[in-house]
Amino acid sequence: MIPRSRARLERKILRLGRELAALRAEEARLVEELAVLRHLDDDARRDALVTDDPFDRADARRTAADVARAERNLAALRAEIDRLERRRAGLLDRI
Secondary structure, three states, X not given: OOHHHHHHHXXXXXXXXXXXXXXXHHHHHHHHXXXXXXXXXXXXXHHHHXXXXXXXXXXXXXXXXXXXXXXXXXXXXXXXXXXXHHHHHHHHHHO
8 A cells, every 4th residue: 555545544544533532422421311311201200100190291201202312312323433433444454
């Protein structure tokens, strides 16, 4: 491999590493957020069961939707991390 081509690959690998680090930090934040949302959802579901109040049932539906949305966001982020890791591995194989 010519040096210029290798240098370009190295820059791409470094850029992917920085991007992966940022995505992993975001993943950690989303995991913490999801834990809080799940806790709130548990509380809302319990309240809805205990009181059988329409407001509490609506709150439980909202918190369940928030949890589902956060889970989808986390899954999408993890899929992006996997994609970038595969791309970086492919570039490393080329060096």
